[in-house]
Each structure stands twice: as C-alpha cells, then as structure tokens.
Amino acid sequence: MSKTAIISAKDVNVFYGEKQALDKINLDIPENKVTSLIGPSGCGKSTFLRSINRMNDLVDICRVEGSITIKGQDIYAPEVDVVALRAKVGMVFQKPNPFPKSIYENVAYGPKIHGLAKSKTDMDEIVEWSLIKAGLWKEVKDRLDQPGTGLSGGQQQRLCIARTIAVKPQVVLMDEPCSALDPIATAIIEELIDELRSNFTIVIVTHSMQQAARVSQRTAFFHLGELVESGSTKTIFTSPEDERTQNYIMGRIG
Amino acid sequence: MTDFITPSTQLKSRKSAEQRFRWYGRGAIFVSLAFLVVMVGSILYKGSGAFTTTDVAIVVDLGPDAVDPANPQDARFEKIVKDALKARFPEATKRADRRKLYGLVSNDAGFELERFVLANPDAIGTQARVWFRASDDFDILLKGTVDRDVDESERRLSDQEIGWIDRLVADGDVKRGFNWSFFTNGDSREPELAGILSALVGSALTLLVCFCFSFPVGILAAIYLEEFAPKNRFSDIIEVNINNLAAVPSIVFGLLGLSMLLNTFGMPRSSPLVGGLVLSLMTLPTIIIAARASLRAVPPSIREAALGMGASPVQATFHHVAPLALPGILTGTIVGMAQALGETAPLLMIGMVAFIVDVPQSILEPATALPVQIFLWADAPERAFLEKTSAAIIVLLLSLITMNLLAIVLRRRFEKRF
Numbered sequence: 001m002s003k004t005a006i007i008s009a010k011d012v013n014v015f016y017g018e019k020q021a022l023d024k025i026n027l028d029i030p031e032n033k034v035t036s037l038i039g040p041s042g043c044g045k046s047t048f049l050r051s052i053n054r055m056n057d058l059v060d061i062c063r064v065e066g067s068i069t070i071k072g073q074d075i076y077a078p079e080v081d082v083v084a085l086r087a088k089v090g091m092v093f094q095k096p097n098p099f100p101k102s103i104y105e106n107v108a109y110g111p112k113i114h115g116l117a118k119s120k121t122d123m124d125e126i127v128e129w130s131l132i133k134a135g136l137w138k139e140v141k142d143r144l145d146q147p148g149t150g151l152s153g154g155q156q157q158r159l160c161i162a163r164t165i166a167v168k169p170q171v172v173l174m175d176e177p178c179s180a181l182d183p184i185a186t187a188i189i190e191e192l193i194d195e196l197r198s199n200f201t202i203v204i205v206t207h208s209m210q211q212a213a214r215v216s217q218r219t220a221f222f223h224l225g226e227l228v229e230s231g232s233t234k235t236i237f238t239s240p241e242d243e244r245t246q247n248y249i250m251g252r253i254g
Numbered sequence: 255m256t257d258f259i260t261p262s263t264q265l266k267s268r269k270s271a272e273q274r275f276r277w278y279g280r281g282a283i284f285v286s287l288a289f290l291v292v293m294v295g296s297i298l299y300k301g302s303g304a305f306t307t308t309d310v311a312i313v314v315d316l317g318p319d320a321v322d323p324a325n326p327q328d329a330r331f332e333k334i335v336k337d338a339l340k341a342r343f344p345e346a347t348k349r350a351d352r353r354k355l356y357g358l359v360s361n362d363a364g365f366e367l368e369r370f371v372l373a374n375p376d377a378i379g380t381q382a383r384v385w386f387r388a389s390d391d392f393d394i395l396l397k398g399t400v401d402r403d404v405d406e407s408e409r410r411l412s413d414q415e416i417g418w419i420d421r422l423v424a425d426g427d428v429k430r431g432f433n434w435s436f437f438t439n440g441d442s443r444e445p446e447l448a449g450i451l452s453a454l455v456g457s458a459l460t461l462l463v464c465f466c467f468s469f470p471v472g473i474l475a476a477i478y479l480e481e482f483a484p485k486n487r488f489s490d491i492i493e494v495n496i497n498n499l500a501a502v503p504s505i506v507f508g509l510l511g512l513s514m515l516l517n518t519f520g521m522p523r524s525s526p527l528v529g530g531l532v533l534s535l536m537t538l539p540t541i542i543i544a545a546r547a548s549l550r551a552v553p554p555s556i557r558e559a560a561l562g563m564g565a566s567p568v569q570a571t572f573h574h575v576a577p578l579a580l581p582g583i584l585t586g587t588i589v590g591m592a593q594a595l596g597e598t599a600p601l602l603m604i605g606m607v608a609f610i611v612d613v614p615q616s617i618l619e620p621a622t623a624l625p626v627q628i629f630l631w632a633d634a635p636e637r638a639f640l641e642k643t644s645a646a647i648i649v650l651l652l653s654l655i656t657m658n659l660l661a662i663v664l665r666r667r668f669e670k671r672f
Binding site: 053055058060083084085086087088090091093095097098099100109110113114160163164167 | 484485553555556557558559560561562563564565566569573574578
C-alpha cells in the first residue's frame with residue numbers, strides 16, 4: 001500500500017437489494033495519477049466508481065459495506081456531508097449532460113452554489129480558468145452566453161469536465177467519458193485527461209483497453225464483482241499475473 | 255430471385271389495410287369535427303341575438319309640473335314615462351291595455367329617465383325625445399325569434415301590441431344597437447337588462463382563489479412526491495389516492511365544502527372564497543398528476559449532473575429539474591383551471607347558484623359563476639333568456655379558449671431543449 005494513496009478502499013461490498021455487485025474490493029488509488037478501471041460489462045467497475053462519491057446513495061436499494069477513505073476520512077461515516085463530499089469528488093458522466101443553460105452558467109453553477117467566487121470578476125476568472133483547463137476556451141470564448149446544449153458532443157463533454165473542475169475537486173471520476181464520442185473528440189479528451197492529472201487525481205472507467213493503456217498509469221481489472229488484479233498499467237498489459245486478466249486483455253473474454 | 259416490382263397478394267392486402275386505417279382515422283376526425291361545428295354553430299346562431307338590443311324613442315314631458323328644476327331627483331320618473339306612453343298611444347284607455355302599453359319599455363325605464371335628466375339638466379322644462387330600452391318581448395319580436403303568424407292566443411304579444419310596435423318602427427322611433435349593457439350589468443329578472451358581468455367577475459375571483467391555493471400546494475406535493483419521498487408502500491398508497499381523488503364526482507366536493515367550509519368553519523355562503531377552495535380540491539389532483547408527469551420526463555442525467563457537482567437535492571430540484579418541468583406544470587395547471595371554470599355542480603352545493611345582481615367586489619361577497627349563470631338562465635321562463643343562455647356559453651367558451659391559448663404561449667416561452 002503506497003503512501004501516496006489518496007483513495008483507499010477496504011473490503012468494500014456493494015449490494016443492490018439481494019444481489020451482490022462488488023465483493024471485498026481492496027484498492028488504493030494514488031494521488032495525481034490516472035487510474036483506469038477496466039473489465040467486461042456488469043463487472044462492477046461503474047458501481048465502484050459511483051461509491052467513491054456516493055452517487056450510489058441515489059439508488060434506494062443500494063447498500064455499501066466496508067470502508068472507503070479519502071485522505072484518511074471515511075466517506076461513509078455517518079457525520080459525512082454528502083454534498084461536501086461530492087464537491088471534493090467531481091464526476092463526469094458517460095453521456096455529456098450539460099445543463100440547458102448558457103456555457104458560462106454551466107461552468108459558473110458549481111462555484112456559485114459552493115460560494116467560491118466573491119465577485120463577478122472572481123467568477124469570470126474561475127470560468128475562464130476552467131474552460132482553458134478543459135481545452136475549450138478558444139472555441140467558446142466568444143459565445144459564452146449561448147446554450148451549452150448547442151455544442152458538439154465532444155465539446156459538450158469538455159464543458160462537463162470544465163464544469164466539474166470549476167469547483168476545484170481533489171478527485172475527478174469519469175464514467176466512460178468517451179463512449180459517446182467519435183475518435184477525434186476522444187483523442188482530444190484523452191490528451192486533456194493527461195494534462196489534468198497534474199492538478200487532480202483521476203479515476204476513469206473505460207471499455208477501451210487501448211484508452212486505458214494510453215491515458216492511465218494504474219489499471220485495475222474487475223471481473224464479476226471482484227477486483228482480479230491491479231497494478232501499474234504497464235505491468236497489467238504486458239505481464240498480468242491472473243489468467244482472467246490475460247484473457248480479457250487478449251480479447252478472449254468480455 | 256425476389257421480385258420487387260409485381261406486388262404479391264400479401265402485399266396487396268397489407269396495403270389496403272393501411273389505406274383502410276387511414277380512412278377510419280379521417281372518418282373519426284370528421285365525426286368529431288362535425289359535432290363540434292354543430293354545437294358551436296347552434297350556440298353562435300342562438301346566442302348572437304343577445305349581443306344586439308332594441309331601444310325605443312319616446313317624447314317625454316319634462317315641464318315644471320313633472321320635474322322640479324330645483325330638485326330634479328325627486329321627480330316621479332316612472333309616471334313621466336307612463337304619461338309619455340299614454341300620450342303616444344292615446345287609444346289605450348282600458349287598464350289592461352295600458353298595462354300592455356307600459357310593458358313596451360323595460361321596467362327600468364324610470365331609472366333610465368332619471369339618469370338622462372341628471373346627466374342633461376338642460377333638458378328640464380322641455381319636451382325631450384329620450385331613448386328607452388325596449389322590453390324583451392318587443393326585442394325578440396324584432397329579431398324574428400317570435401313568429402307573428404301563430405294564433406294570437408298562443409303569443410305573448412297581442413295583435414294590439416304588435417300594432418304599436420309596427421307604428422313605432424314605421425315612425426323611426428326604434429333603433430337596434432350593440433348590447434353593451436350585457437357586459438356591464440349584473441343578472442336581472444328582466445332579460446333585456448340581464449348582463450354577464452357579475453358572473454364573469456365571480457368566476458374570475460373564484461378561479462383566482464382556486465389558483466392561489468391549488469398551484470403552490472399542488473406543485474409542492476408533486477415535487478416532494480417525485481423527487482424526495484421514499485418509494486415505499488406508504489407513498490404508493492398516497493399515489494393511488496391522488497389518482498382516485500381525480501375521479502371523485504365533483505358534487506361530492508361540493509357537499510364537502512358545504513359541510514366543512516360553510517357549516518363547520520362558518521365561511522361566508524355563496525362566496526368566491528368557498529367556491530375557489532372547493533374547486534381547488536378538484537384541480538389539485540389534476541395539477542399534481544400533470545406536474546409529476548412532467549417532473550418524471552426531465553432526463554435523470556440532469557439530476558445526476560447537478561448532484562454530481564455537489565448540489566444539494568433541493569438545489570438540484572429547484573435550479574435544474576423544476577425549471578425544465580415548468581412548461582408541463584403550467585399546461586397541467588391551466589387545464590385544471592379550465593376544468594374548474596366549467597364546473598357547476600359543486601358550486602350549486604355551496605350556494606353560488608344565488609341570484610346575484612351586484613358585481614362582487616371581494617372574495618367574501620356573494621357571487622355566482624359563469625356555468626351557474628348559464629344554468630340559471632337556461633331555467634328561466636322568459637323566452638328572451640334563451641339567447642342570453644347561448645351568449646353566456648359563448649363568453650364561457652371564449653374564456654376557455656383564452657386560457658388554452660395562454661397555456662400554449664407559456665409552454666412555447668419556457669420550453670428548452672435538453
């Protein structure tokens with residue numbers, strides 16, 4: 001267990017009603033690195049991702065056991081404020097979901113509700129910084145007042161990333177952020193992810209092994225609700241220990 | 255090899271089935287349109303008469319014997335009108351004939367003359383030609399509603415009265431005009447004086463109360479049930495009961511209003527306050543169901559996006575979900591209000607069926623409503639109320655159309671793409 005781990009999961013079990021979706025997951029996620037979660041559909045990687053910012057709480061029948069700590073704090077402790085947690089652990093979803101408001105308002109919404117900007121100038125700076133970080137500033141700086149839903153799919157997803165990082169979270173969770181995008185938009189987002197890791201810890205769920213190999217430093221392979229293997233991306237892709245990992249990477253299962 | 259050109263028998267029968275269905279659909283639309291045309295057409299045909307009225311000019315003697323220039327308001331105006339009518343048709347000498355003669359003008363003629371004299375003090379001391387509202391029988395005779403050719407014993411107007419009317423018309427002492435007083439008067443026992451204003455204002459006040467109560471309560475209930483309430487047996491029971499409430503006959507709500515609001519809480523009888531509250535019991539389920547449906551139609555990704563940024567559930571709901579659901583909520587509300595506008599039965603139970611002459615000034619005063627006014631006029635014995643009934647229906651339909659247009663405008667304005 002490395003000392004630089006920012007997120008650490010211990011014996012995490014997740015149940016949907018009677019069905020167990022995750023079985024005794026132990027995983028450390030290092031700071032300022034990209035960790036990718038891979039595995040076949042239904043293996044529990046998204047479930048694990050969503051337990052890191054407690055989005056699973058929204059599902060009535062979902063139950064989480066074990067502990068997940070972020071910087072040593074148990075996020076499932078009763079005194080934890082979910083709203084504050086989600087401000088520190090941002091999330092980018094599979095399908096771009098900008099609010100049906102202007103580009104500016106999309107980015108400014110988070111800082112506004114969390115009181116991060118003291119003045120209009122502050123807010124303008126946050127919006128500009130976030131859009132620059134998300135690589136979208138050049139494309140939209142002249143039309144900040146136009147609806148975010150009018151952008152192309154790739155731009156929308158970058159807007160969602162800008163919106164997430166505008167709150168200055170410590171961790172950014174990404175749930176298959178490129179699955180609805182074409183290869184060019186995907187390449188832009190992947191580049192962006194690489195740049196963002198200097199400021200944020202990133203956990204990304206992906207179906208594309210190439211993507212995992214390209215963007216991440218660490219990889220965890222999930223299979224049927226179990227964490228089969230985790231380690232540096234290079235090791236996982238070149239010399240996996242477990243046969244199942246090998247089969248998945250070779251394209252034999254999944 | 256498959257032949258794409260020559261149709262097979264199976265294809266033919268499928269094609270004719272498609273054609274048949276199209277014609278069934280067109281037929282259904284035609285039938286419903288035909289009903290609508292017949293209904294609206296007959297109402298317009300019958301009701302159009304109520305928008306014109308007949309006035310008759312009579313020369314009255316406002317000399318010093320009749321009107322004291324110092325105190326004109328003390329004059330016996332009704333007697334002056336009667337004297338003027340006697341002077342116009344001196345052949346009516348018998349009591350019964352004179353009664354018929356006085357019946358040519360409206361019962362209100364004395365007051366009309368009083369208003370004329372007070373507004374035109376110059377006319378005092380002269381022989382003035384004054385226009386009076388003709389009586390309802392006079393009016394509908396000229397409109398052709400009454401057939402002159404039937405036997406005298408079966409007519410309201412005798413040959414003698416018709417003779418007087420024809421002479422007035424021949425002398426140019428009769429004019430037809432737009433019936434402004436229909437929109438400025440309250441109800442009256444005299445059809446020629448009856449107007450829609452008190453019912454219109456009563457309906458507006460009732461709807462206002464209904465809206466102020468049912469809109470906030472309905473929306474809060476819908477938002478709580480849809481966004482916050484845990485999904486369990488209890489919330490299922492509530493849901494089923496709201497749907498049941500929407501199907502309860504409206505008269506039951508009227509009885510509830512009678513026993514609870516009037517008898518237990520002692521609220522003022524016949525008032526728009528009570529009427530509005532009773533109607534809001536009826537509109538609440540409509541609003542709740544419509545609002546829940548439109549909240550459910552907001553994509554969950556919007557909710558996730560907001561919550562994922564660290565918005566609290568209340569912030570996510572009021573900043574993002576509710577604004578997107580607003581067009582649907584407003585449409586549902588207006589549909590509910592339109593139902594309430596047309597509702598009669600519950601108002602009968604709480605006494606809004608009263609004969610109200612004065613225009614209500616507040617929600618605590620006795621009032622009546624448009625559909626109740628229609629009910630009252632449809633029940634009235636005078637023939638001339640027939641056209642008033644249709645005219646009131648026209649006003650009600652116009653109000654409904656206005657509300658529905660408003661719904662469309664609001665929906666267009668608030669609609670956003672997502």
